[in-house]
Ligand SMILES: Nc1ncnc2c1ncn2[C@@H]1O[C@H](COP(=O)(O)OP(=O)(O)OP(=O)(O)O)[C@@H](O)[C@H]1O
């Protein structure tokens with residue numbers, strides 16, 4: 364059985380003239396890391412809202428087709444049940460903070476409390492996660508007075524602490540610098556090692572090339588392409604579809620135009636260096 368299966372899914376937000384998702388067909392398997400890329404307003408966040416059950420349970424509008432999570436129709440699934448399986452980190456960190464808690468510690472603990480985790484375990488978990496995400500020094504701060512990047516980390520911590528099976532993460536690094544971004548990718552990698560399934564919306568294709576298993580390209584509410592990282596991210600036609608390809612692949616295409624052909628199109632920096640060294644050696 365597929366972990367998630369979408370069959371002919373078309374979704375229109377209330378009062379919208381046009382569907383935000385159009386005839387989406389896609390299957391997601393347990394334990395894989397999916398990178399979702401594509402143009403602005405292409406439907407990436409809506410896709411996340413759908414996977415997370417916010418559509419149709421929170422956003423009404425019109426949903427056609429089938430959304431199955433572990434074979435079960437998402438329409439008949441209990442939202443509370445769903446939220447113990449699936450964590451969602453929103454695109455805008457300012458909407459994620461509950462605003463009802465006085466400290467970052469309490470904010471991170473909120474989800475665990477809702478899950479009924481015993482107090483002692485809870486304290487241990489919050490501290491562990493805070494260390495991992497390098498926000499220990501913020502634990503006593505007011506969550507409403509954090510910078511965008513700090514909020515993003517706190518939001519990430521709250522979800523990671525809950526130990527869900529599936530993580531739906533919408534642009535978690537948009538407010539982070541390159542170091543912060545790399546750290547988030549390392550944490551996501553660690554979650555994957557623990558067997559979690561990850562659906563990550565992210566524009567940083569160089570990092571996706573390194574870490575993700577599969578790429579889903581969205582545009583105009585449709586899935587334009589889905590496949591293994593190498594296959595999708597080395598496809599130059601993606602750029603006409605509003606998606607970027609990695610620096611390594613771009614370089615390879617430039618070299619190709621100059622008559623320097625590599626055995627295949629690299630997608631990561633390491634691959635690119637390796638191919639160029641081999642070529643020099645030959
Ligand atoms: N709550 C909403 N109500 C009505 N229309 C919406 C709503 N949210 C998004 N849309 C519309 O649905 C379409 C897809 O938007 P969505 O936010 O899913 O795209 P996205 O790929 O996440 O874009 P971005 O890269 O800007 O985050 C857009 O046309 C958008 O205007």
Ligand SMILES: [Mg+2]
Pocket residue numbers: 407408409454533
């Ligand atoms: Mg979005």
